[in-house]
Amino acid sequence: MLPLSEIFAALGDPVRFSIVERLLAEGEVAAGDLVSGSGITAPAISRHLSVLRDAGLVQSRAEAQRRLYSVRPDSLQTIARWTMDHREFWESSVARLDALMALEEKK
Amino acid sequence: MLPLSEIFAALGDPVRFSIVERLLAEGEVAAGDLVSGSGITAPAISRHLSVLRDAGLVQSRAEAQRRLYSVRPDSLQTIARWTMDHREFWESSVARLDALMALEEKK
DNA sequence: CGGTTAATTAACCGATTCGCGAAATAAAGG
DNA sequence: CCTTTATTTCGCGAATCGGTTAATTAACCG
Structure with missing residues (x-):
């Protein structure tokens, strides 16, 4: 599958992240x-879209002159699978206790 | 909560991603x-760790001269929550059909 | 064909990032 | 204290990134 860290890198830019969220919503x-x-500007958006496409996060479909973009479901599934692979870690009470202790120490 | 795109940016670097995976494993x-x-080198790793800490992904604990690093469970939970918020999208048969069509068109 | 609209590519530029080696800081331990 | 061990901070170059304007490609329409 697509390298996870490239997917994360693509989503790491706030502009690209908001693009993906808008595509998910609309x-x-x-x-x-x-x-x-x-x-x-348009060129900037275009380049962001090509980064997202290279990472496998979006796909485009031509309709006349327009290019319609949408999110590729399998890319989100890849992220979901990674988090679920470690679900027992972040879901466990021990893990939650660690999180609380970290908050109390604060920095 | 912590801004999601900063978490993604931190995981977007392959070195940092492998650090997180090793912390999860060990x-x-x-x-x-x-x-x-x-x-x-050590300075490079140190800087990567500070990026991960600023993003809320890891925490450190001092033991003698060593600094023991571990993953903050709540950060993974934040990612998991985001993917789950769109679960019906990437899990639906319609979405999977879109993915298949995209693969057939191939670019 | 000529014109308009939509999007991408090209060329450039300032800011940030990622690596390094050298120096500084922190904690143990003789 | 002084040394050792572990880690971080400090400069510093090379490379990448994210934005711009200008030019180019592509598709429709009169």
């Missing part, structure tokens, strides 16, 4: 619609 | 032990 969104309201 | 590991076998 389904398919054209590149131009992602530009509107993003605060940055 | 529990607590001293900084020096993380250096051995990483291929990079």
